[in-house]
Amino acid sequence: EKVQREKTALVDEKAAMAELGSPEDRPADAKDLIKLNVGGRCFTTRRRTLTQVEGSVLEGMFSGRWDQSFELDDEGCVFLDLDPDCFAEVLHQLRLSQLTGHGEVCWGKVTPPERREPYFRAMLDFLGLAKMPTFVPHFHMLYQGLTLGDGESSVVSAGDGHKWAIGETILEAGTCVWAFKVHALANNYWCFLGVIAAGRQLNARSFCDPSSYGWACSAGSAQAECYIGGHAVHGWNGWSGFHEGDEVTMQLNVDAGVLSMKVARLPLEVFRFSGLPQGAWRVHVNLYTNGDRVELL
Known part of the structure; x- marks a missing residue:
């Protein structure tokens, strides 16, 4: 048992x-x-x-x-x-x-x-916790008077007068790098390249928006304009403006609030803004003269 x-x-x-x-x-x-x-x-x-x-x-x-x-x-x-x-x-x-x-x-x-x-x-x-931003070289919104060129990666100015284009990718964390090619810039007169806060209501002079940061041309001046929080500053760190044919690389470190720019024509120079507020950003272009064309890469 x-x-x-x-x-x-x-x-x-x-x-x-x-x-x-x-x-x-x-x-x-x-x-x-x-x-x-x-x-x-x-x-x-x-x-x-x-x-x-x-x-x-x-x-x-x-x-x-x-x-x-x-x-x-x-x-x-x-x-x-x-x-x-x-x-x-x-x-x-x-x-x-x-x-x-x-x-x-x-x-x-x-x-x-x-x-x-x-x-x-x-x-x-x-670890799959926060993906690094994947940059899509497309424009998302255009002001009247701008048209898309080949695909959605370039914009062309139709007629004279300020007009803006905003990139598709929202940059809200990490570090993102993109490039511009200035294909046409009549008399090197006016071209703004930079970033702007996402979701802003903009008029034609978008570069004056309080959330606008970037670099521009100023025809006939040795000291071109830079825009820091929408305020124009001439010749910041020796900046002298874009030229037709320029190849431009930009980097935005969202977390550190630093926007940097390198122009291939100026191999020894790196231009930089710091102190950008925390938030979500988009690539920002503003053109003026009929026929001017910029490509986002």
Whole structure:
């Protein structure tokens, strides 16, 4: 009878184990503690903290499906070859979001660890938390008197008078780079290239808007105009204006509030504005003379 009872107990135990499944088959619990070794520093957090951003790489990694595939250190912690200071800031923001219930983290406004901004932004992109802006070289809105050239990437002035074009891509986080080609600029008279805050109601002189930053021509003057918050400044840092045929590269660091410009014709010069307010931006062009044409690249 004793042997029979033991056999029965063993059968019952095996049945219970089969019903429960192996540890690999059990559904992951949001309350599970996850121990991490990130670049040599140890972190402990709950699974739900790491998986709260739907669709992110972090959510996929710690969903439970890949628990048996992780690389572990000697202490059994999941090893991630990432910068620990940057990861600590990510974990802090995820915990803060849970604590306050404010929903999604605005990663573009998170201050990265000192001297690690490029890495921090790249890591956010890698983890699927905040994608780096993908620049689409198309114009989105045109003032009357401007027409689209080839495709949606160039604009042509029809008639004289100020008129603006606004780019399609909204720049609201990270660093974005784009280029212009000044194909036609009659007498190098007038051309404004820069950025402007998204969602503004603009008149023909869009470069005077308080959110406008960029560089312009000033025919017949050795000191061309720059616009800083819509205010004209002549010859800022030696700027002398665009010429027909110019190839121009611009970079906007949204988080740092810095707009930079490089003109191929002036290989030793980099022109820069700092102090742009936090917000969402679009590429901004303003032309004047009939036939002038600028391409966005």
